[in-house]
Amino acid sequence: MPHFTDQLAAAVRRTGNAVCVGLDPRWEQLPWPITTGRENEPNGHADAYLDFCCGVIDVVAPLVPVVKPQMAFFEELGPSGMTALAEVIRYAQERGLLVILDGKRNDIGSTAEAYARGLLGRGVSPWGADCLTVSPYLGEDSLTPFVEVARDRGAGLFVLVKTSNPGGGLLQDLVANEQTVYRHVASLVEKLSAETAGESGYGLAGAVVGATYPEQLAELRAAMPHTWFLVPGFGSQGGAAKDVAPAFDSGGLGAVINNSRGIIFAHARKEYAEQFGDQHWQRAVEAATKLMIEQLS
Numbered sequence: 244m245p246h247f248t249d250q251l252a253a254a255v256r257r258t259g260n261a262v263c264v265g266l267d268p269r270w271e272q273l274p275w276p277i278t279t280g281r282e283n284e285p286n287g288h289a290d291a292y293l294d295f296c297c298g299v300i301d302v303v304a305p306l307v308p309v310v311k312p313q314m315a316f317f318e319e320l321g322p323s324g325m326t327a328l329a330e331v332i333r334y335a336q337e338r339g340l341l342v343i344l345d346g347k348r349n350d351i352g353s354t355a356e357a358y359a360r361g362l363l364g365r366g367v368s369p370w371g372a373d374c375l376t377v378s379p380y381l382g383e384d385s386l387t388p389f390v391e392v393a394r395d396r397g398a399g400l401f402v403l404v405k406t407s408n409p410g411g412g413l414l415q416d417l418v419a420n421e422q423t424v425y426r427h428v429a430s431l432v433e434k435l436s437a438e439t440a441g442e443s444g445y446g447l448a449g450a451v452v453g454a455t456y457p458e459q460l461a462e463l464r465a466a467m468p469h470t471w472f473l474v475p476g477f478g479s480q481g482g483a484a485k486d487v488a489p490a491f492d493s494g495g496l497g498a499v500i501n502n503s504r505g506i507i508f509a510h511a512r513k514e515y516a517e518q519f520g521d522q523h524w525q526r527a528v529e530a531a532t533k534l535m536i537e538q539l540s
């Protein structure tokens with residue numbers, strides 16, 4: 244099985260950038276060409292999410308290495324949303340993109356294994372994701388099933404280490420045994436990654452570290468040499484290119500930077516609203532993606 248992080252490194256080299264486009268559809272923010280006529284249809288919202296996400300994928304597939312569908316928005320719709328999500332994952336992969344499924348799962352080990360088997364592995368699991376976001380707070384025995392399934396199936400995971408939200412520090416910044424909780428989590432994730440490092444030097448247990456905490460990003464980059472970072476919080480949450488620079492290694496690898504609303508709803512941003520608007524929303528997605536690529540380069 245190909246090593247997931249080696250695939251991710253190859254995709255970043257091929258596209259020449261580390262942009263991850265987040266697929267977080269929200270009904271109220273979709274452009275009217277997607278929603279019109281679907282408001283009261285039985286599966287209208289799910290159909291709209293599917294069309295919209297596939298429309299975003301059509302634009303970004305030639306430009307970026309990876310997309311991250313956010314499960315919450317599809318789960319919110321019930322079974323029709325889940326069917327749409329499965330199709331979005333497949334569509335993205337068919338167009339050459341890697342898919343990080345943002346599900347933030349975990350449980351006791353035996354249950355974690357069921358999550359891992361169901362969600363991870365292109366062509367071998369029902370959901371077929373290349374990668375999954377995972378919570379660390381049930382401990383090492385809850386993470387190892389994900390690592391093992393990922394290793395067997397050419398997949399990967401990203402573990403929440405230092406999240407981008409303002410309230411994350413309430414628990415993550417607590418000090419225990421002279422170290423912050425997020426540094427304890429970082430040590431665990433780095434150990435799992437060092438044990439599973441591929442040719443790129445990076446392992447299968449990645450870390451989520453928010454763009455909104457640039458100092459901690461630099462601290463964690465130094466402390467986690469085998470760990471690839473998923474960095475959310477760019478754009479709408481305030482993170483900028485200078486904030487995420489410390490996430491990368493000296494070769495420009497080691498991180499992907501997620502932007503969801505700032506790209507997929509670019510048609511409503513003041514920079515693009517007048518030029519493109521709802522009618523030409525895909526051109527706004529393209530312009531916002533290219534701008535982010537330029538900002539990171």
Ligand SMILES: O=C(O)c1cc(=O)[nH]c(=O)n1[C@@H]1O[C@H](COP(=O)(O)O)[C@@H](O)[C@H]1O
Nearest residue numbers: 313376406407408451475479480502503504
């Ligand atoms: O795991 C994540 O992706 C994640 C972790 C985190 O600490 N902060 C964070 O914003 N996210 C997700 O990243 C996306 C950010 O969306 P935007 O703020 O619209 O770019 C959402 O899907 C969040 O759920």
